[in-house]
Amino acid sequence: MPRMPPISQWLRGPAHLFLRRDDERIYAAVRIAFAAVALLNLIFLWPDRHVFFSDSGMMDPDVVAARADPVYLSIFAFARSDAAVTCCLLVTALALVMLIAGIGARLAAFWVLVWHISYHARAPLAMTGWDMVLRSFSFLVLVSPVGKCWTLPALLRAGGKMIPALVPRYGLILMRLQVVVIYWQSVLARFANPDPYWGNGEFMSYFMLSHHARWPGRWVLEYGGILTFTTYAVQIAEVAIPVLLWVKRTRRWGMLLGLALHAGISVFARDLWLFFLAMMMTYPAFLRAEDVEGIARGMRRFVTRGPAGGSEPE
Amino acid sequence: MNDENVAGDLPVKGRLRSVLLLVFCCWHAVFLVISVVPQRTGQEDRISAPMNLYGMLAAGSQWWKMFETIPLLHSLGARIEIEDGAGGRTSVGSVLPGFVPYPKPEISRQYILLHRLLLSSSSPSHLEAYLRRVDDQLAALRGPAASGHWSLVIDAEYSRTLIYSRRDGELYVFATRSFTPANPGGAAP
Structure with missing residues (x-):
């Protein structure tokens, strides 16, 4: 009877995948990008905070709690008044600034996760695609190594000359997987819930006439061919981007294609630029050590020469 | 190893x-x-x-249905029309708290909320609760006589089928619905 392989052999593959070490600055890039976009999202939520989250707003808290599946978990179950909601947003803004700066980053990331769970639970009808992207990354940022590089204390202490540590890359792998799910499920959902307009190529024409469109008008009717091509091209791009991003040799092409796709959506659609930023925020997870080294070199050059890139004094 | x-x-x-x-x-x-x-x-x-x-x-929910459904809606507007007792009607905004006007141009998040609240069949209890809140807050603002004597009016423009739009150049068709606590399903006025 063949001998069962020892448990170490079973662990070798996952251990290699998740626990191999990588440059901690990749995590720092994700942390900073995530917190910056989440802070922007918070700033744009601010004027409507009472509309969405307070007891006097649009959504009845009892109905929201009763319809929560499987349970209602939200700090807004306790912070119900206008003033309490304002306080929650202010504390979250502080946590996001701390996360950007890398000060008390783990605690800040925990509060940011609580914030995302809470506002999703309190205002489920007002959630957008970029909220979901931020929500999924808030957990992954929390469980990932924080590191000391690219934090404000490290910058102040070592003047940016700190040697980056090597840390396990499990958080990056999970983030990359999350990005694959976002793109591929979007495509597969169109097959699971068939929509003839994606199939026959008319989706983009309708999109350009819809409330999403920045420039709706009769011109859409004259460019049916181009828009049909764009409908199919978008779907091919959504399938290709995660693969290109993940493969080391093609990651920059993936970033370029993703940038083109999401920037295109942002240009032709109204008020979806936060979705563009939220998706771009996920791309640093695909950076490699040489990429962050290049970023660090560029930042050092920027600091020593100034933004105009002028020559050093003679 | x-x-x-x-x-x-x-x-x-x-x-x-x-x-x-x-x-x-x-x-x-x-x-x-x-x-x-x-x-x-x-x-x-x-x-x-x-x-x-x-x-x-x-x-999170892991339900990534980006633009899965065809976006047929071109514009959306909402207001609350109150009967003034003399056969006339006055309008206030539909956004709570404070009966603030529905923003134009639209803010994505407010559009999504209104769309799901009013036009999506998956959230009737949210709509009923919203209509009850409007009634309560109107009564508090304008006195008990205002209760029940108002309606939420939705003006929407939908894209026509492309084949018809190409034929006559008309892009949209206009539709109005009104909702009251007694009729949360909505009806054409």
Whole structure:
């Protein structure tokens, strides 16, 4: 009877995948990008905070709690008044600034996760695609190594000359997987819930006439061919981007294609630029050590020469 | 590689901690990989409660239906029309608190909320609760006589089928619906 392989052999593959070490600055890039976009999202939520989250707003808290599946978990179950909601947003803004700066980053990331769970639970009808992207990354940022590089204390202490540590890359792998799910499920959902307009190529024409469109008008009717091509091209791009991003040799092409796709959506659609930023925020997870080294070199050059890139004094 | 080497190779401190971390990573990765397969619309509640709870805490809903449905709506407007007792009607905004006008140009989040609240059949209880709140807040603002004597009026423009638009150049068709606490399903006025 063949001998069962020892448990170490079973662990070798996952251990290699998740626990191999990588440059901690990749995590720092994700942390900073995530917190910056989440802070922007918070700033744009601010004027409507009472509309969405307070007891006097649009959504009845009892109905929201009763319809929560499987349970209602939200700090807004306790912070119900206008003033309490304002306080929650202010504390979250502080946590996001701390996360950007890398000060008390783990605690800040925990509060940011609580914030995302809470506002999703309190205002489920007002959630957008970029909220979901931020929500999924808030957990992954929390469980990932924080590191000391690219934090404000490290910058102040070592003047940016700190040697980056090597840390396990499990958080990056999970983030990359999350990005694959976002793109591929979007495509597969169109097959699971068939929509003839994606199939026959008319989706983009309708999109350009819809409330999403920045420039709706009769011109859409004259460019049916181009828009049909764009409908199919978008779907091919959504399938290709995660693969290109993940493969080391093609990651920059993936970033370029993703940038083109999401920037295109942002240009032709109204008020979806936060979705563009939220998706771009996920791309640093695909950076490699040489990429962050290049970023660090560029930042050092920027600091020593100034933004105009002028020559050093003679 | 033997068991000792696995522990020795792991970059996080402590063998047990490393194994637990590895188990979590494998579990979350499997959860994500399974999530690639989309749910069919209307079958979202088929996920088991523990998985749902894990998703809620750790990953969000994982339902990425970006532009899955055709965006047929071109414009949306909402206002509350109050009977003034002399046969006339006055209008106030539909956004609570404060009966603020629905923003134009639209803010994505407010549009999504209004669309799901009013025109999506999956949230009738939210709509009924919203109509009750409007009634309560109107009564508080304008006195008990205002209660029940108002309606929420929605003006919407929908894109016509492309083939017809190409024929006559008309892009949109206009539709109005009104909702009251007594008639939360809405009706054409």
